[in-house]
Amino acid sequence: MESKESHEEIETDKMIRTFENIINNGLSQKLLNSALNYCDKCQKSHLESALDYYLGKQDEICTTCKITYKLIQKIIKKSLETFDTSEEALIETMQNPVWERGLLSTFKGMSRFKVRKPFTPGAPYQIVWNITRACNFNCIHCYENAGQKDEDELTTQEIHETIDLLADIGVVSLAFSGGEPSIHPDILEFIKHASDRGLFVSMASNGYVFNTYEKAKQFKDAGLEFVQLSLDGLNPETHDSFRNVKGSWNRVIEAIKNFQKAGVYTGISTTVTKRNKDEIPDMIKFLNDLNVDWFMLYNFIPTGKGSKIKDIDLNPQERRELLELIYKANVDTDMNIMSTAPQFADVAVNNDTDNQMVPTHFYNVNYVNPAMKQLSEFIGGCGAGRFYMSIEPNGDIYPCVFFPHNKDVLLGNVKDKNIEDIWINHPLLKEFRSKDILKDHCGSCESKYICGGCRARAYNYFQDILSPDPGCIRNQDAWNKLETK
Structure with a gap:
C-alpha cells in the first residue's frame, strides 16, 4: 500500500x-x-x-x-x-x-x-568582488594569495562604473571581499553606491579594523547589510596560527559585538581542516551564545596559498561526519548553520531526523511541504557560474573566487562591459550549468542535481571542472588516487 x-x-x-x-x-x-x-x-x-x-x-x-x-x-x-x-x-x-x-x-x-535542473537566473544572484589584493593578514589558506596591492587594480572610477553595470543587468547581491576590503581607501563610497543602486551589500572581513563600535557604525551607515567575519578556531592559538597575526582572535570577537551593536546582520565563516575540525561542536555553542546570526563552514580549497597545505584537507569520511553534525545542530541552535560543501544537500535529503531542510548557498530553507524538498533539485548544488560569479581586483571575471587565475577558466574582464553577455552566452558557463556531463560518479550520482560536487575542488585537484569532487564519500576512489600521488 x-x-x-x-x-x-x-x-x-x-x-x-x-x-x-x-x-x-x-x-x-x-x-x-x-x-x-x-x-x-x-x-x-x-x-x-x-x-x-x-x-x-x-x-x-x-x-x-x-x-x-x-x-x-x-x-x-x-x-x-x-x-x-x-x-x-x-x-x-x-x-x-x-x-x-x-x-x-x-x-x-x-x-x-527555461526551467531546468539546476535553475539559472537571468543575471547572477550574487557577485563576489575581490576589491583589492591588499591585506593586513598573511593567512596560510588564503585562496587569493593576498598581501600587497596589485599595480593593475581597477581605478575608483572603473569600480563605480562596474557597480552601475551590475545594477543595470539585475544582479541582486554584491559581496565585497579581498584581500581585506575594509582597508581599501574608497570602500565606504563603493558600499554606499551599490546600496543606493538597490543592491544587497555584504562584505567578508578578517575583522581586525573593527575593534570600535564607531568603525562598524560607519559601514552600517554607508549601507552595509551583512558582514561575514573569519574565525578559524575556538581559541586564539588555533585562529591566530591560521592568520599569522597575534591577537587577531580577540579582535574578531570585538568586531562581532561591534557589528551586532551597529545593527549589521553578522555571520562567521570558518574554513574547516584537520587542524580545527574537532573544535566545531564547541564553536557552534560559543557562537550561538554570542547571538551570531549565521555560521558558514567553508570547504577547504587547495588554491592560492592553500595549494601548499593540501595535507590538512578533510578526507571524505571526515567531511561527511562534519556535515551530519551541523545538519543536526541546526535543530538545537538559533543560528543558521551552513556549508559551502554541495554534499550538505545530500546529507539533508537523506537525513533520518524530524528536521526537514533544504540547504542552499544563501540560506537553509526549512519546510513541511514535500514540494520544497523537490525544489532542491532546481536550486541546490554548486553555484559557481550558475548563481554567482567573481571579479578580481583587476576586473577579471571567473566562475568563482576559488578558481586559480588560469586562462582556461577566465571568462572576461569588466572593462569590456559585457558581463551580461558572458552570463548568458559563455560556453564555459554552459558546462558549469549541466550536471549531466560531469565525469565519473558525480555524473551518475542520484544526488547530482542537488549536489554535483564542488567544481573548484575538482579543478584544483584534477585540473578539470568536470572531474569528481574528491571530498565526497562516493568519490573515495578519487581521494585515494590523490593520496597515492
Missing part, C-alpha cells in the same frame, strides 16, 4: 511537471522573451512593469504590459499552489526591493534558460 509520504511526493512531482510545462511551452517562452523588451510607455521593461503592477507598486500599466502581467500572474499562481504559499505572504515579502530584484531575475532566468 502506498504511504502518505509517497503519495504526496507523486502529487508534488505532477504539480512541478505541470509548472515546468506552463513555462517551457513555446507560447510562454515567446511572451517571456518579449517581456524583457523596454516599454516606452511605462519607462521600464514589460516584465518590470508587470511585476510592479502585480505587487501593487504601480497603479496602471499599458495594454502590452498587461499581457505580460497575465502570464506572470498565471506562473505565480501555479508556483504558490505547488509550494503551498499564500499570495499575501509573497506580496508582503516582495515589498523589499532586494527580494523583488531576485524575483525579477528568476523570471528572466525562465525566459533565457
